[in-house]
Amino acid sequence: MKVLMFGWEFPPHISGGLGTACYGLVKGLAHHNQDMIFVVPKLWGDEDPLAEFVNASDVEIDYREKRFRSVWKNLTYLEVGSFLIPYLSPEQYASFTQGIKEGKENLEDSVFSTKFSFSGKYGKDLIQEVSRYALVAAQIAKDKHHDIIHAHDWLAFPAGIAAKSISGKPLVAHVHATEFDRSGQTVNQQVYEIERAGMEAADKIIAVSQLTKNTIVANYGIPEDKVVVVHNAVLDTSAIKSKEVKKVPEKIVTFLGRITFQKGPEYFVEAAAKVLRKDDNVRFVMAGSGDLLNRMIQRVAELRIGTKFHFTGFLRGKDVDHMFAISDVYVMPSVSEPFGISPLEAVRHNTPVIISKQSGVAEVLQNAVKVDFWDIDAMADAIFALLHYDGISRMFKELGREELKRLKWEHVALKVIKVYKETVNQ
Template sequence: MKILMFGWEFPPHIAGGLGTACFGLTKGLAKHQVDIRFVVPKAYGDENQEAVRLVNASDVTVNMKDSVYKEYWKRIEYMEIGSNIIPYVSPDEFSRILSQQELTKISEDSRVFSNQYEFSGAYGRNLLEEVSRYALVASALATSRDFDLIHAHDWLTYPAGIAAKYVSGKPLVIHVHATEFDRSGENVNQQVYDIERKGMEEADKIIAVSNLTRNTVIEKYGIPEDKVVTVHNAVEPTEKKNINGTSHVPEKIVTFLGRITYQKGPDYFIEAARLILEKDSNVRFVMAGSGDLLEKMIRRTAQLRMGHKFHFTGFLRGADVDRMLAMSDVFVMPSVSEPFGIVPLEAMRSNVPVVISKQSGVSEVLQHALKVDFWDIHGMADAIYGFLHYAGAQKMFNRYGKDEVESLKWEYSGLKVKEVYQQMLR
């Protein structure tokens, strides 16, 4: 079984959990004899390629002179129906025209297309335009590579998935790691929403990372229930690493780690910290990450006069994440909306008890975690306090927490995804 998979990021170049999840999933699938060709817009060269053959979208040379592309151009005619994609992905009038011009130019001028498409590889200003270009490359790939099924991760790659489906006629699975409602609350970006909806409609099957996300897909995008299946994310097993998790402060450490954005609920963490510090000065709070709410959060902690107990680290990656987690006594994920949320699993893997919001997909798979509503700062404070002070909770967690996480293997999630593939290929 060969899968053409479209992603947007891959470790170590990640801006969020998507890259980590894609990496885990491809590894899990590889264990079940699934071949994957993973396409990302821009490969840096140092990605971990043990599980997948990474195809850099920027490296695909589309050469008109190649005879194969004569065939391709026949298909692109077919894709012209699919050029509906372009207004969807790029409603911006200018870029739409630009793309169309390029398309028409292509048929005339071979030089344009023998150039490599350059992608910036990160979320940028021309995001929508890049999404549509990526889709164009995808269609090229779809003709040149041999595969059975297309799998696209999140909205940035849906147009690519759709394009590849149109060109190849192969079934499309889309994988919903997050929706626009998770990212922006109720103030959705209409363009993004449209792309997502189009992707879900075109897909033959939709995989959601949690029941929470599955419900969003069904309710907010009007997708029939039987088209959407839940496959929970998992976590990589612990590698024997020498992490220096020694804390140099006498206080206990309570950590928030994630993007500091509306979606992650950092403000609730601060309010819970305030409640705890009123009662117990033997705690320090750490907010690790960056995001558009960072300055606001710093101002709020200053306003509460708890700067001496509340620390910001900025964005952490790799070994720093592991170290931060290893130093923590409790990890908190107060997300307002979290389709899955993989960081709590990483924390538990480091033997750190976690307090997570009920509005997270990961809460569906964890028993040995404390779950609170994100807005319930009293409940959150209480849960943190409980883990810090009551020996029974700590003992219980130490005994079972790590085992629980390690039973959430990508291997199992991979098998479920493979079953979805098999159903569709039958």
């Protein structure tokens, strides 16, 4: 069986957990000799060769193909601010866009072929890139033999839909997060519509947690039996014995993630203030970047804890490992976390973790302190206990390491392969 997989990023060039999860899954599937074509908007040339990689920026599209007409019409629901094919001469652009407005454009009579250069990032033209990516996906689906299509999150859902419309092969939509996780109840309607279209078009949906499945069923109207839960894992379950040495005498408590509504950074700041009132021999670190960063800096100043609170900015690679290694406690106070791999990485570094009950990882990581994200008193008490009672801290470290051994991507990959087989056989 050959899988045509669409993602948006792949290590080492990533912006968050989506790329890491894609890498883990692809590596796990490769371990079981699964044949894969992995497509991303932009390749950098230093990706681990675990699959047949396709750089969408190198794919030339021939609009004379009749089948592209239906793909184009299906993409118009995205309602972007400008048209989806901007790389034309003024004459071609005027002619093409006028035809779309009138609904009479005949794509098979077009006389041009083209290809797009993708940034592969998350800028202001993201929706346009998502749309163009879908057009490229249609061409790839025409050119590359495959038995099933696998699309990761809303960024790749239109690509999955387009590929399915061309090849007729079944589509698996992999939901790592929903718009409700990212934005709460103030959802971006455009992104929500893309997500719902992808889920409705899919033959099967993989959710990274039961929490995510519940959101899909309740908020997107998807039948429960269409969604299967497959939890994430970690790339390496072995314990890391770091030689990093703390350069400060205080205990260190760390938040590491995007500083956005979804991750609950404000609750971490408020809990930090409560802990520091009891014990000022602690330093708190907020590692990451995001739209709430300035607000968190301002709140730290208002609470007068700036001398004990540090903002590192976005960390990657060895800097992340260093941060985990010198931390005495790791806290993930997410408001809504579909899964959350970072606590598993903290456990690998022998760091006890506190996680919100509103996270998917809480379903698989039993030996962690779990609190409601909004309960800053419970969060502060848990931090204080792990910092001051060695027996409790040691227990969570030891049990966490044992538990981690079960959470391998090779095991996850076997579950995904089972989904492939069942979907193809339906």
